[in-house]
Amino acid sequence: MAKLTQEMKDLIASQQCYVATVNEDGTPEIGPKRSTRVLDDEHLAFSEITGGRTWANVSRGAQVAIAVADRGKRAGYRFVGQPEVLSSGPVYDQALAMMRAAGIQAPLKGVVRVTVERIFTLGFPGAGKEVV
Numbered sequence: 001m002a003k004l005t006q007e008m009k010d011l012i013a014s015q016q017c018y019v020a021t022v023n024e025d026g027t028p029e030i031g032p033k034r035s036t037r038v039l040d041d042e043h044l045a046f047s048e049i050t051g052g053r054t055w056a057n058v059s060r061g062a063q064v065a066i067a068v069a070d071r072g073k074r075a076g077y078r079f080v081g082q083p084e085v086l087s088s089g090p091v092y093d094q095a096l097a098m099m100r101a102a103g104i105q106a107p108l109k110g111v112v113r114v115t116v117e118r119i120f121t122l123g124f125p126g127a128g129k130e131v132v
Contacts, residue, residue: 001042002119002131008077009038011068019046020065021057029053035098036066039091042116044079047095048109058083058112066114069122076122077131081114 017036021029031054035047044066048055058064064083069076086092087110095111119131 002079002081002116003041004038004044004079004116004119007075008079008119011070011075011077012036012038012044015068015070017046017066017068019054020067021054021062023053023057024060029057033066035095036068039113044081044114044116045091045095046112046114047099048112049099049104049106051109055109059085064112064114067122074124078120078122079114079116080118080120081116084113084115086111086113 017033018030019033019036023029031052033046033054035045037045039045046066048058061083064081066079067076091113092108092111096108099106099108121127121129121131
């Protein structure tokens, strides 16, 4: 399992993250997930409200890639891992509380916890290189 550095955590906390999955027919799916956050050194999470294709893909166990970059600093990372859909428990409750505090009243379909297995740089130089 890969470990997140403080630099990676700070980037996730300060920049827009995009989540990529693969549809059942093999076509790629990508979308912004403003709720992406760090749970600990090995897990990321995002909340799912819309229940669209990303939700369908993670619900059937498709791997996830989460990309984040700071254009000004030419720094970024791609995190690849296995999703787990949560519909109750402390992580779910925390996500719901964060939504309500932000004034979002939509129902929360679930939280996707991603176990980060591999990390690649999106920065310059060295874009695409796996971080060990």
